[in-house]
Amino acid sequence: MDNQKLKILKDLNKTIELAKGTKLYKNKKLHKLNSLTELSKLPFTSKEDLRDSYPYGGLAVPQSEIIEAHTTSGTTGKPTLSFFTKKDLAEGSKAISEAWRTFGINKKSKVMFIMSYGLYSGAALNTYAIQSIGAFVLPSGIQPVLTQLNFMVDFEIDTIIATPGYLLYLYQWMKTNKFDRSKLKLIRAIAAGEVYSNDIREDIENKLQIKVFDHYGLCEVNTGIAYECTERKGLHVIDDYVIPEVVDPKTNKVLPVGEYGELVFTSLRKDASPIIRYRTKDITCIMPGKCPCGRSRIRIGRIKSRIGETLFIKGLKIDPYELRDFVRKYLGSKLFAGDIQIIIKENDIKFIPKILMTFVKNDPKVLRNLQLKIYEFTKVKFQVKNVPQEFFNREKNNKVKFIVHEK
Numbered sequence: 001m002d003n004q005k006l007k008i009l010k011d012l013n014k015t016i017e018l019a020k021g022t023k024l025y026k027n028k029k030l031h032k033l034n035s036l037t038e039l040s041k042l043p044f045t046s047k048e049d050l051r052d053s054y055p056y057g058g059l060a061v062p063q064s065e066i067i068e069a070h071t072t073s074g075t076t077g078k079p080t081l082s083f084f085t086k087k088d089l090a091e092g093s094k095a096i097s098e099a100w101r102t103f104g105i106n107k108k109s110k111v112m113f114i115m116s117y118g119l120y121s122g123a124a125l126n127t128y129a130i131q132s133i134g135a136f137v138l139p140s141g142i143q144p145v146l147t148q149l150n151f152m153v154d155f156e157i158d159t160i161i162a163t164p165g166y167l168l169y170l171y172q173w174m175k176t177n178k179f180d181r182s183k184l185k186l187i188r189a190i191a192a193g194e195v196y197s198n199d200i201r202e203d204i205e206n207k208l209q210i211k212v213f214d215h216y217g218l219c220e221v222n223t224g225i226a227y228e229c230t231e232r233k234g235l236h237v238i239d240d241y242v243i244p245e246v247v248d249p250k251t252n253k254v255l256p257v258g259e260y261g262e263l264v265f266t267s268l269r270k271d272a273s274p275i276i277r278y279r280t281k282d283i284t285c286i287m288p289g290k291c292p293c294g295r296s297r298i299r300i301g302r303i304k305s306r307i308g309e310t311l312f313i314k315g316l317k318i319d320p321y322e323l324r325d326f327v328r329k330y331l332g333s334k335l336f337a338g339d340i341q342i343i344i345k346e347n348d349i350k351f352i353p354k355i356l357m358t359f360v361k362n363d364p365k366v367l368r369n370l371q372l373k374i375y376e377f378t379k380v381k382f383q384v385k386n387v388p389q390e391f392f393n394r395e396k397n398n399k400v401k402f403i404v405h406e407k
């Protein structure tokens with residue numbers, strides 16, 4: 001075993017030892033490992049496990065040691081928590097700063113967050129990471145679009161962080177309101193928080209005239225743990241900070257490199273909230289070969305879809321992300337504004353599922369043809385409805401619910 005692997009094994013065993021002392025892992029069979037491959041013998045941790053241990057069940061240090069808590073923005077049930085000691089925050093932001101340096105952020109950069117702050121870890125921890133580089137951060141959060149744009153102009157912002165859907169909305173808003181793009185110094189955006197295809201990325205890039213990078217993370221493990229380099233051939237995992245695995249969601253077996261399955265993470269340097277084999281529900285693979293950029297970090301593919309979001313309508317299985325990409329491709333970037341919502345009702349065969357979206361131009365013929373094409377593609381009859389942009393309330397939300405299960 002080389003020195004780097006030995007260090008990772010040492011950190012992993014420390015994490016296991018810390019986890020063993022928590023209520024969350026009391027009944028899970030954790031033991032010391034002799035090699036990294038033995039990790040696959042340890043039990044998984046699910047979101048439900050974390051919810052059941054709310055609030056302090058997952059805490060591995062005395063309460064007096066924690067200085068911050070982050071939680072998921074989850075709307076159902078109890079939230080999941082992640083605690084940080086002073087050391088955790090320092091180590092976490094240092095690790096994540098690698099991603100920001102790779103995006104091109106340096107001391108002169110001016111970065112603005114169009115993400116909700118509050119308890120949401122994505123914004124807070126990334127802010128610390130960027131500040132550790134010495135760059136300027138404007139923690140704008142959620143504001144009316146005009147306010148955001150004025151900030152971008154006044155502070156000469158070069159980088160924004162937002163959801164991909166919000167970025168498309170931003171463009172649409174600028175176009176509708178004849179906002180002069182040349183007033184902005186914007187050169188890049190980090191789009192995160194939603195699954196989006198390369199097509200959608202290209203659309204955003206062409207419309208806003210910027211470069212868009214993907215950044216992956218989740219509150220339960222840590223935000224910003226995988227990032228794209230300029231090659232944009234998969235995401236580099238900060239693999240001495242977390243260990244990624246991809247498992248078969250049905251058999252729970254670790255999958256070989258290149259095979260798609262559920263992404264699983266184990267933390268290496270989080271004392272307050274150590275986490276072992278957390279099931280993310282995100283579908284991707286470990287990528288084979290080396291990235292042309294030369295980095296030796298493990299790479300994962302961009303997230304393809306999420307477990308639990310597959311639609312089952314009238315006995316048919318539909319991947320909502322594939323459906324969205326199909327709609328976008330059919331309409332083209334000139335007609336597709338960006339926001340889309342699928343409404344379904346399970347166990348009701350009479351219910352006609354709906355797709356609500358904003359068309360840039362209202363043309364009943366296009367709408368009818370799209371409905372037909374969707375039927376050909378899915379074999380399910382969807383009712384496509386054109387709704388005004390305001391319906392999605394982007395002024396108050398950076399995220400729009402993609403799938404709505406009607407009761």
Ligand SMILES: [Zn+2]
Nearest residue numbers: 229231291293
């Ligand atoms: Zn690379």
